[in-house]
Amino acid sequence: MGIIIGVPREIKNSEHRVGLVPGGVHALVSSGHQVLVERNAGVGSELTDEEFSEAGGTIVGTAEEVYGKSDLIIKVKEPLPTEYALIRPGQTVFTYFHFAASRELTEGMLKTGATCIAYETIEEKSGALPLLTPMSEVAGRMSIQVGACYLERTHGGRGVLLGGIPGVEPAKVVILGGGIVGSNAALMAAGLGAQVKILDINLDRLRFLSEVMPANVVTLYSSPYSVLQEVRDADLIVGAVLRHGARAPVLVPRSYLQSMKTGSVIVDVAVDQGGCIETCHPTTHDAPTYEVDGVIHYCVANMPGAVSRTSTFGLTNATLPYARRIADLGWRRAAQDDERMAQGVNIVDGAVTYRAVAEAFELEHTPLEQVL
Numbered sequence: 001m002g003i004i005i006g007v008p009r010e011i012k013n014s015e016h017r018v019g020l021v022p023g024g025v026h027a028l029v030s031s032g033h034q035v036l037v038e039r040n041a042g043v044g045s046e047l048t049d050e051e052f053s054e055a056g057g058t059i060v061g062t063a064e065e066v067y068g069k070s071d072l073i074i075k076v077k078e079p080l081p082t083e084y085a086l087i088r089p090g091q092t093v094f095t096y097f098h099f100a101a102s103r104e105l106t107e108g109m110l111k112t113g114a115t116c117i118a119y120e121t122i123e124e125k126s127g128a129l130p131l132l133t134p135m136s137e138v139a140g141r142m143s144i145q146v147g148a149c150y151l152e153r154t155h156g157g158r159g160v161l162l163g164g165i166p167g168v169e170p171a172k173v174v175i176l177g178g179g180i181v182g183s184n185a186a187l188m189a190a191g192l193g194a195q196v197k198i199l200d201i202n203l204d205r206l207r208f209l210s211e212v213m214p215a216n217v218v219t220l221y222s223s224p225y226s227v228l229q230e231v232r233d234a235d236l237i238v239g240a241v242l243r244h245g246a247r248a249p250v251l252v253p254r255s256y257l258q259s260m261k262t263g264s265v266i267v268d269v270a271v272d273q274g275g276c277i278e279t280c281h282p283t284t285h286d287a288p289t290y291e292v293d294g295v296i297h298y299c300v301a302n303m304p305g306a307v308s309r310t311s312t313f314g315l316t317n318a319t320l321p322y323a324r325r326i327a328d329l330g331w332r333r334a335a336q337d338d339e340r341m342a343q344g345v346n347i348v349d350g351a352v353t354y355r356a357v358a359e360a361f362e363l364e365h366t367p368l369e370q371v372l
Contacts, residue, residue: 002032003327006070008063009041012077014285016044016308019074019095021316022055024323029056033327038066045312067091074323076315077302078105089113089349092331094323096120096135099346100247100360101274106352115331115348119319121245122344129244130340131322133180134314136269138304140184140240143267144173144192146303147236150265150289150296157296158263160235163193170194174230176222176251176276177240178205181269183213185238190214197230227251232259239268239276245346246356247274254278254292262294271299332372342368 005028007019018041020028025035037057039049049059060066067073067086075095079087081104087093090113097118099106109116119131129136144162151171153159164170173189175182178200189196190213198213199222200206206219213219220226231237231252241248248270257279268280275281279292282301289298304311322341325334335342346354351366358365 002034003071004069005033005035005072005074005323005327006066007035007037007041007057007074008066008083009038010044010076010305011063011080011082012302012305015077015302015305017076017305017312017315018042018045018047018308019076019316020320020323021045021047021313022051022057024316024320025052025057026055027320028324028327031324031328034058036060036066036070038063042312045308047312072323072327074319076305076312078102079109081108084108084112087112087114091115092117092326094119094319094326096272097346098272099354099357100245101272103361106347106357106361106363109347110350110352113349116346117326117331117341117344118245118346118354119344121346121354122322122340123244124340127244129180129242131315131318131344132242134318135304135311136180136242137184138307138311138314139269140181140238141188142303142307143181143185143238143240143269144188144194144236146288146298147173147238147265147267148192150298151235151263153263155296156263156289156291157265158235158261162189162236171235172233173197173236173238174234175199175238175240176227177242177270178202178209178219179240179242181242182238182240183209185240185269186213186217189236190217194236199226199230222251224251228256228259231256233261235261235264237264237266237277239266239270239280241270241276242273244356245354247360248276250276250278252277252279257293257295260293260295263296265296265298267298269303272301275299335368336372345371 148162151157
């Protein structure tokens, strides 16, 4: 028996992605489900209501109707406070939550009584995060684009061209973290001709990166001392550290900023998990930067929203197989059958089932096995 799936329009500042593309709607409708799409939900990704209708979706006028009628909500970003009241007990919400970065969001969703399945904590046995990977690829590559932009004097930076020119040295780029974000940032920076250093604590990962990266990328073992030494000389720092489902560790305390160059730039991609730079706080695409101790901070929490069409298709490619399992089997059966899906379940009916989220706010942890 099919269920009703809702795709609301994203309302976070400058968030232009949408939870499903028409191809995803067609796949779910073909499996016997009904898909409600809020009017103009796809406009920011250059997807029209007509395309969703042709794929079998039903266009509805308001978010209230989408939430009110749907068993499963598929989004991109976490619900905002104005959406909490629309979510009801027994409903399943499938989106990026990043609970560990926000007590308000965690407590708000606990009160709804809904089941919250987070894209970012669905995990392979290898430790890979398949639904975070495509957006990490986008954010890693974007970090260099925006970093290069804000290094320009007209944007408050040092007036440094990332790749330099013959006879003038290129910029020095320091990347904290060698995962998906960090490796994609390194490739982009290296391709533009910068001097790049990647710091990480995983020696196996550093060995791999050393083998596959271009010659202008150097790998370094990360420690408080090595981070301090490298940020002193950096023109651009990219924060690319991730702890699965938990708050990012602070690797650059404010005291380090005093040793940095005036007009240097920090792009903290880890901001949606609290940030790995102490002076980081979330910004928006409308007001993306601020300055602390002469250092420009770019800390937009939804960076991929700026390249919404690329991001929407990349995200749906990854999320659709999981969305189909939830729709076809129900979230409980899907979690019982697939450990990866079970890792994604963060909150159920007012209980925190993901340990790292409970620990972040000293809340009671209820093992998922008890709920199932």
